[in-house]
Amino acid sequence: MATTVLIDPVTRIEGHLAIKVEVTDGKVTEGRCMGEMFRGFEVLLRGRHPMDAGQITQRICGVCPISHGTASIFAQDMAYNVTPPDNGRLIRNLILGANYIQSHLIHFYHLSALDFIDIAAVTGYQGEDGTLRSLRDWVNAELASKRLYPAAPFLPRYEAQYATDPTLNLTAAKHFVEALEMRALAHDSAALFAGKIPHATALVPGGVTQIVTMDRVAAYMANMQILQAFVNECYVPDVIGVAQAFPDYFALGKSCGNFLSYGNFPESSSGSRLFPAGVLIKGTPEELKTDVITEEVKYSLFSSPSGLHPEKGETEPAPDKADAYTWLKAPRYQGHPMEVGALARVLVAYQQGVQAVRGEVDGLLAKLGAGPEALDSALGRHAARALEAKIIVARCLEWAGQLRPGEPVFTDFELPDSGKGQGLMEAPRGALGHWIEIENKKIARYQCIVPTTWNCSPKDDNGVPGPIEQSLVGTPVADPANPIEAARVVRSFDPCIACAVH
Amino acid sequence: MKQFDRREFMRMGGQLALAMGLGAGATPRIAEGLEALASGTAPVIWLQGQSCSGCSVSFLNSRAPSPFAVLTQFISLRFHSTLSTATGHLAMEVLHKSLQEGGHLLVVEGSIPAGMPRACVMGEEPMTELVKTAAKNAKAVVAIGTCASFGGVPAAENNPTGAIGVPDFLVKEGITTPALRLPGCPAHPDWLVGTLAYVLKVGLPELDKLARPVMFYGRLIHDQCPRFADYERERFAEKFSEDGCLFKLGCLGVSTNADCTYRHWNRGANTCIKAGAPCIGCASPTFAAKANLPFYLKGVASVTEGA
Structure with a gap:
C-alpha cells in the first residue's frame, strides 16, 4: 500500500523546500519538489539601471551571492562590450573560488554531516581534545537540563541508523566545529578583494573596484594555505569516511543521467575555463548549445507562456494556479531535464580529459574500490564537491600569484542605449545563467536560470519529473515517520530555493 | 556580570x-x-x-x-x-x-x-x-x-x-x-x-x-569615511578603482547610517569604500526601493554624462 510522506520543511538547505514522496513496499515510487518562496526579482528588475542588476541579483542568495554577481557582470560585460584586464579576471576568480570553499564546507559539515554522523557520540568522549571536551560538556549539561529541547539546534533529529565508528563520529564532530572557523576564513579571503561578503560590492562590469596590493595578496595566500590544509587533510578524508560507512549511497540518488556544465573560472580573456563547458546526455558528450534551453511552467505557479528561451522569458506569478505545485519553473535542455552541480562539472571535465580532474577522480575511485558509475549517486555528489574544492583551492593560490600590483583591475566602458548579454558560469550548486536586455539605458528584460531551478525542477509540460524528483524514485524509506534516506538524497544536491525561485 | x-x-x-x-x-x-x-x-x-x-x-x-x-x-x-x-x-x-x-x-x-x-x-x-x-x-x-x-x-x-x-x-x-x-x-x-x-x-x-x-547606527557612513579627506579636498574618483571620494560614482554613504567603515566586514578583512566600491546604502530604509535612484551614476544624464 502506498503511503504519502511529506518532508516539510527540508531544513539544513538554503530556503523553503518541501518534498513529498509516495512510498510503496518501503521504496519511493514518486517524488515531488515544492519550492515555497517567491520574491519576483525578474519582475522588479524591469525599468532599473542595468548596473543595479549586479547588486540586486546578489540578493537572490546569501550563500552564493558571488555567483549571481559574477553571472550578472558577465552578462553586462557582453552587453557593454568590455573585457576586464587580467587582474580583474583573476580577482573575480579569487573571490568566487574562496566562496566555493566556504559553500562546499558549509554544505558538507553543517548541512549534511548530521544526517550521517552521530553527534551524540561526544557524550562519552574520554580524550583530551579541547574542542571535543567542550562540546561534550555542553551537550551533557544540556541533556541534564530541564529544557524543552536540550542541545538545540543539533537535537532532536530523526530516529535512524547513524555512523557507529567512534573515530569517524568524533573526528567529524571536531571538524564540524573547526569548519565553522574555516568557512569564515574563506569568507575573510573573499572579502579581501570583494569589500564584503555576503553581497560583494567590488564586483562591477569591466572588472573589479579593489586594486591589487601585496598585503592583500599575501593575506589571501596565507588564508588559502590554511584552507588547503583543511580541505586536503580533513574535508576529503571525512567525505571518504562517510562514504565507507554508508556505501549504499553510492547506489542511491541517481537522477536523470543528463549533466550540464557552463564551465567556470576563466583562465584567459579568450574564454577557456578551468572547468570546461559541456553536456552529457545519457552518457553521450555534446557541445554546449545555449539556444536549446527553455523553461516550462505547466506545474509552476506562473501564468506566463511555457517553453520560452530565457532571452524571451517572462515571469508572471499566479499563486492560485490549479495543478501547479511549486514556485520553480522547469528548465529543459533540448527538452531534457539536466542535473547540474559539482558532479556535472567533474563528469564533463573528466570526459573531456582535464588532467587535474582525471587524476583526482581516479585516485578517489581507487581508494574506494569503486568504478566511475558510482559517481552518479548521492555520495558521488559529496565526493565531487570535495575533489573540486581541492582543485580550486590549489588553483586560487596560483591565480593569487599571478596578480600584478600597479596594473589595472578595471576597464572603463560606455553604457549603451540598448544591448543584450548572456552571463553563463557555474555557481557552487551548478550551471547559472543570467540574461539581460537593455532598452533606453534601462533593463527591459532580465531572466535567471539557477542551478537549483534545474535540479529541483517540477515536472515539465510532458509530465517528465525533474532531476531530484527522479533521484528519489527507488530510495528506500524504512520508517515513514523518519524518512532520513530521502532527506540524504535531497541534501546531496545542495538545494538552494532562494536561488531556484528568485 | x-x-x-x-x-x-x-x-x-x-x-x-x-x-x-x-x-x-x-x-x-x-x-x-x-x-x-x-x-x-x-x-x-x-x-x-x-x-x-x-x-x-x-x-x-x-x-x-x-x-x-x-x-x-x-x-x-x-x-x-x-x-x-x-x-x-x-x-x-x-x-x-x-x-x-x-x-x-x-x-x-x-x-x-x-x-x-x-x-x-x-x-x-x-x-x-x-x-x-x-x-x-x-x-x-x-x-x-x-x-x-x-x-x-x-x-x-x-x-x-x-x-x-x-x-x-x-x-x-x-x-x-x-x-x-x-x-x-x-x-x-x-x-x-x-x-x-x-x-x-x-x-x-x-x-x-x-x-x-x-x-551601531548612530552615525552616517560619510562621517566615518576613510575617503572623507578626499571629499573635503574635492578629489573625486571619476571611474572605478581610482583614488578619491566615490560620491560621483554614486556613493550613498552620505545618507546611510551604519558603522561599517570603522568596524570593517569579515573579521576586519575589508569594507566596501576601502575596496573602491561606492556604498550602495544597503542598511538604509530606502535600500533598492526606487528604480529611479540607481546605485551607480554611469550613464545617468544629469550627473556625469559626458565624463
Whole structure:
C-alpha cells in the first residue's frame, strides 16, 4: 500500500523546500519538489539601471551571492562590450573560488554531516581534545537540563541508523566545529578583494573596484594555505569516511543521467575555463548549445507562456494556479531535464580529459574500490564537491600569484542605449545563467536560470519529473515517520530555493 | 556580570516601549522579556521569510564570540531552518511546541509577503501566519537585515508580492510585541551578536527613532569615511578603482547610517569604500526601493554624462 510522506520543511538547505514522496513496499515510487518562496526579482528588475542588476541579483542568495554577481557582470560585460584586464579576471576568480570553499564546507559539515554522523557520540568522549571536551560538556549539561529541547539546534533529529565508528563520529564532530572557523576564513579571503561578503560590492562590469596590493595578496595566500590544509587533510578524508560507512549511497540518488556544465573560472580573456563547458546526455558528450534551453511552467505557479528561451522569458506569478505545485519553473535542455552541480562539472571535465580532474577522480575511485558509475549517486555528489574544492583551492593560490600590483583591475566602458548579454558560469550548486536586455539605458528584460531551478525542477509540460524528483524514485524509506534516506538524497544536491525561485 | 533588579528591567522596558511608539501599558511585558533574556536561558526562534539566508551566513562570520560560542553559551537556538538538525514534521513540532512554551526571542530574517501570502510557506503554513503566532508571545522581535527591517530588495518598486518589513507587518496586524531593527544587507554579525550580548549582559541599548541601536547606527557612513579627506579636498574618483571620494560614482554613504567603515566586514578583512566600491546604502530604509535612484551614476544624464 502506498503511503504519502511529506518532508516539510527540508531544513539544513538554503530556503523553503518541501518534498513529498509516495512510498510503496518501503521504496519511493514518486517524488515531488515544492519550492515555497517567491520574491519576483525578474519582475522588479524591469525599468532599473542595468548596473543595479549586479547588486540586486546578489540578493537572490546569501550563500552564493558571488555567483549571481559574477553571472550578472558577465552578462553586462557582453552587453557593454568590455573585457576586464587580467587582474580583474583573476580577482573575480579569487573571490568566487574562496566562496566555493566556504559553500562546499558549509554544505558538507553543517548541512549534511548530521544526517550521517552521530553527534551524540561526544557524550562519552574520554580524550583530551579541547574542542571535543567542550562540546561534550555542553551537550551533557544540556541533556541534564530541564529544557524543552536540550542541545538545540543539533537535537532532536530523526530516529535512524547513524555512523557507529567512534573515530569517524568524533573526528567529524571536531571538524564540524573547526569548519565553522574555516568557512569564515574563506569568507575573510573573499572579502579581501570583494569589500564584503555576503553581497560583494567590488564586483562591477569591466572588472573589479579593489586594486591589487601585496598585503592583500599575501593575506589571501596565507588564508588559502590554511584552507588547503583543511580541505586536503580533513574535508576529503571525512567525505571518504562517510562514504565507507554508508556505501549504499553510492547506489542511491541517481537522477536523470543528463549533466550540464557552463564551465567556470576563466583562465584567459579568450574564454577557456578551468572547468570546461559541456553536456552529457545519457552518457553521450555534446557541445554546449545555449539556444536549446527553455523553461516550462505547466506545474509552476506562473501564468506566463511555457517553453520560452530565457532571452524571451517572462515571469508572471499566479499563486492560485490549479495543478501547479511549486514556485520553480522547469528548465529543459533540448527538452531534457539536466542535473547540474559539482558532479556535472567533474563528469564533463573528466570526459573531456582535464588532467587535474582525471587524476583526482581516479585516485578517489581507487581508494574506494569503486568504478566511475558510482559517481552518479548521492555520495558521488559529496565526493565531487570535495575533489573540486581541492582543485580550486590549489588553483586560487596560483591565480593569487599571478596578480600584478600597479596594473589595472578595471576597464572603463560606455553604457549603451540598448544591448543584450548572456552571463553563463557555474555557481557552487551548478550551471547559472543570467540574461539581460537593455532598452533606453534601462533593463527591459532580465531572466535567471539557477542551478537549483534545474535540479529541483517540477515536472515539465510532458509530465517528465525533474532531476531530484527522479533521484528519489527507488530510495528506500524504512520508517515513514523518519524518512532520513530521502532527506540524504535531497541534501546531496545542495538545494538552494532562494536561488531556484528568485 | 552586572545584576539588575525588577525595577531596572521596568525602566528599560519603558525605554523600549517608547522607542517602538507603544503605550506605557506594554512596559511590564517588555520588562519581563528583558529579564528572561538576561538570565541567559532565553530560547531563540529564528524564522526566515522572503530571505536569501545572507544574514544567517553573515552571523556565521562572527569573530568573537564565535558562532559556536553564541550557540552554546549565549542562547538556546530552538529553531533555525538552515541549522536545525530536526527536519520535516519534527522541525515543525519543535517550532510549535517552542512557540506554545513562549518566552522566546524571535529573530526574523527576510521580508513578509503581505500582499501574497502564498509567496512564503513553511510546513504548509503561510509565513504571514507563522510570524504572527511567533511574535504574539515572543518577549521581543529582532528584525535582522534590511528585508526584515524595512522590506529591502523584495519590497523594491514593482515587486509582485507586497513585501514589507516585519515591524510594519506587526503594526498592521495589531501585534504590540516590541521589535528592534538591525538593517544591513546583510546585517553585520557584530550588530546581532553585540545587540544580543548587550541585552543579555547589560540591558536595553539606546535606540533611535527607527528602533535601531544607536551604538551601531548612530552615525552616517560619510562621517566615518576613510575617503572623507578626499571629499573635503574635492578629489573625486571619476571611474572605478581610482583614488578619491566615490560620491560621483554614486556613493550613498552620505545618507546611510551604519558603522561599517570603522568596524570593517569579515573579521576586519575589508569594507566596501576601502575596496573602491561606492556604498550602495544597503542598511538604509530606502535600500533598492526606487528604480529611479540607481546605485551607480554611469550613464545617468544629469550627473556625469559626458565624463
